[in-house]
Amino acid sequence: MWNRKEEKKESPVSTPVYTPASVPVKPDSVKEVPPVSSTPQNSGSQAGSQSWSEAPKGVASIGKSVIIRGELSGSEDLFIDGQVEGTIELREHNLTVGPNGRVNAHVNAKEIVVQGAVKGNLRAADRVEIRKSGSVTGDLVAARIVIEDGAFFKGSIDIQKGGGDGKSGGGHKSESFSAPAQPQLASVGAKV
Amino acid sequence: MSSNEAITAQISGSVRRLLGHVLKQDQHPATTLQGSAASGLRQSKGLREFWNAVGAAEGMQILDLGAASQENINFITGLGHRLCTEDLYRSLQFNSTRTPTAEAIESEAVQFFRENLNYQKGQFDGVLCWDLLDFLPDSVIEPLIAVLYEFLKPDGHLLAFFHAGQPGQIVPVEQYRICGADQLQVTHRGTGKLWRSFNNRAIESLFRDYASLRFFLTKDSLREVIIIR
Numbered sequence: 119m120w121n122r123k124e125e126k127k128e129s130p131v132s133t134p135v136y137t138p139a140s141v142p143v144k145p146d147s148v149k150e151v152p153p154v155s156s157t158p159q160n161s162g163s164q165a166g167s168q169s170w171s172e173a174p175k176g177v178a179s180i181g182k183s184v185i186i187r188g189e190l191s192g193s194e195d196l197f198i199d200g201q202v203e204g205t206i207e208l209r210e211h212n213l214t215v216g217p218n219g220r221v222n223a224h225v226n227a228k229e230i231v232v233q234g235a236v237k238g239n240l241r242a243a244d245r246v247e248i249r250k251s252g253s254v255t256g257d258l259v260a261a262r263i264v265i266e267d268g269a270f271f272k273g274s275i276d277i278q279k280g281g282g283d284g285k286s287g288g289g290h291k292s293e294s295f296s297a298p299a300q301p302q303l304a305s306v307g308a309k310v
Numbered sequence: 311m312s313s314n315e316a317i318t319a320q321i322s323g324s325v326r327r328l329l330g331h332v333l334k335q336d337q338h339p340a341t342t343l344q345g346s347a348a349s350g351l352r353q354s355k356g357l358r359e360f361w362n363a364v365g366a367a368e369g370m371q372i373l374d375l376g377a378a379s380q381e382n383i384n385f386i387t388g389l390g391h392r393l394c395t396e397d398l399y400r401s402l403q404f405n406s407t408r409t410p411t412a413e414a415i416e417s418e419a420v421q422f423f424r425e426n427l428n429y430q431k432g433q434f435d436g437v438l439c440w441d442l443l444d445f446l447p448d449s450v451i452e453p454l455i456a457v458l459y460e461f462l463k464p465d466g467h468l469l470a471f472f473h474a475g476q477p478g479q480i481v482p483v484e485q486y487r488i489c490g491a492d493q494l495q496v497t498h499r500g501t502g503k504l505w506r507s508f509n510n511r512a513i514e515s516l517f518r519d520y521a522s523l524r525f526f527l528t529k530d531s532l533r534e535v536i537i538i539r
Contacts (some may be wrong), residue, residue, distance in 0.1 A: 248378075263383055271378035272401070272426075274394040277387045 172216070173197035182218040190223075199234070209243075217251055230260075232269075239273075351495055355526040356534030358492035360469045361389075363536070364436035373429070373437045373461065375399075377499060381487035382438075394429070399442055399483065399502075401426065402450070419450040423457050432463045440486045441471040441532070443516075445502040451516065459519055462539040468520075472508045474531035479504045508533075 173179030177195045180186065184200035191207040199216035206213060208227035215221050219234030229244045232252035240246050240254065245262035248254050253270040261279050265271055364370055368390035374382055378395045386393045402422060437458055443451055458468060475481055483502040487495040508516070510533075514523055517537045526534040 263387075265378050265380050265383060267379070269378065270397065270400065271395055272397060274392060275383060275387060276392055 173199070173214075177214075179216075180219075182216070215252070224256075351489065351493055352530075354492050354494050354534060355528075356469050356471075356524075356536055357488070357494060359524065359526070359536050360436060360438075360467055361491050363467045363538075370435040371433055373434045375438060375442050376440045377485050379485060379487045381489060381495065385488040385490075391435075394434070396427065398454075399445060402446070420453050423453055427457055427461070429461050431460050432466075434461050435463055435466050437462060437466070437468040438486075439468055439470040441473060441484065443470060444473050444481075444504050444506075444508075445483060447505055455516060456519075459539060464539055465521075466539040468537040468539070470513075470535050470537060472513060472533045472535065473504055474533065475504045475507065477504055477506050 174195075174197065177197050178192065179197040180200045180202065182199040186200070186202045186204070188204045189207070190196075190202060190204060193208075193211060195212045195214075196206075196208060197214045197216055198219040198221060200218070201220040201222075203222045206221070206223050206225040206227070208225075210228050212229040212231070213225060213227040214231045215234045215236055217233045219232075219236075221234070221236045222238060223236075224238045224241075225236070226241045228242060229247075230240050230242045231247045231249065232240075232254055233249045234251070235253045237255045239256045240258050240260070242258075242260040244260065245264060246254075246258050246260040247264040248266065248269040248271055250266040250268040252266070255270075255272045257274045257276070258271075259276045259278055261277065263275055263277070364372070370389075370391045371394065372386050372391050373394045373396065374386070375396050375398050376382070377397045377400065382395075383393060402419070439458070443454075446454065462468065471486075473481055480501050480503055482498045483500045484496045485499045487497065489495045506512075510525060513525075513535055517523055520537050520539055522538045524536040524538075526536070528534060
């Protein structure tokens with residue numbers, strides 16, 4: 119009885135996470151992931167479903183059993199919980215790589231959120247966000263970079279403003295070496 | 311109910327103490343640390359000197375060998391530099407239960423560096439090595455330092471920290487987050503074994519190919535060294 123009540127109260131922290139292979143995972147910390155539909159979910163019938171670990175309503179999604187190889191482009195937001203190899207071109211739209219997502223591709227999108235594993239260069243006009251469960255191996259080019267504690271990132275970071283065709287090398291240099299420390303999860307970006 | 315819990319806690323505490331006594335220091339890694347940097351803010355003269363030297367101009371390339379952190383990204387990109395992150399400790403985790411031969415470790419490391427550290431010669435103006443070298447086996451250190459020598463530009467700077475503990479001592483593995491030009495937030499990210507105890511002469515010998523070294527005295531047992539290519 120107690121367990122049932124607790125299940126209904128699901129907190130955001132209890133969502134399943136992907137951990138890179140090199141990091142040992144406690145068996146009891148991995149929970150079964152609810153199946154993700156490749157069609158939008160219209161009702162909130164799934165108690166405690168988390169919008170950021172499943173495809174949000176009305177967003178195209180690639181389920182965790184789906185494997186795609188090749189060029190993937192679109193003009194709407196996309197949620198990937200399966201495997202994609204090749205290139206992903208969304209330009210003005212957002213890409214979310216779900217906890218089960220495995221992307222081996224170069225990505226160009228407006229905003230990229232990674233909860234799964236990505237191998238490839240990411241270019242975002244707005245921001246790249248690597249969640250705690252996320253793992254990115256590749257170079258990032260974005261106006262803002264957000265990395266949660268515990269996230270794995272290997273690669274280079276270029277902060278670019280204005281759609282990604284600016285010069286590399288970060289934002290404006292502050293007068294002294296006292297760039298203000300930002301709180302965790304604060305966005306990174308060139309100051310205007 | 312509560313008395314049972316108290317008894318259970320007492321028993322488990324006794325068992326833990328007994329295990330700790332039997333297993334010596336391994337069960338209490340954090341307590342073995344003597345005067346090393348504890349979690350919290352830490353003034354770093356070495357870091358200040360590093361930024362004074364490296365951060366003088368915009369658009370420098372910095373290699374961070376620690377875990378990626380928001381603070382380091384904010385600070386370094388905020389200065390207008392390009393940041394590359396290589397969490398070598400996590401990538402190069404050598405399982406302590408495994409006891410491979412030195413040759414196996416070395417060949418593994420050389421292969422790892424060849425495959426993973428794909429940077430150009432003279433690409434970086436600065437390398438933030440933190441205390442990584444303390445946690446790597448002997449056979450891995452020489453190849454890594456040789457690789458870093460290649461990656462650094464002439465007159466490039468490398469910042470390294472060295473614990474003053476005893477070889478084999480279990481100490482917290484820290485993540486160093488840059489909160490200011492000379493201020494670090496030190497947070498634990500696990501524990502690790504000190505492979506050796508570097509004295510100043512050993513450090514000089516280790517970086518013998520580099521142009522010069524500068525040592526910074528600190529109040530704790532973590533020595534800071536700036537190595538100039």
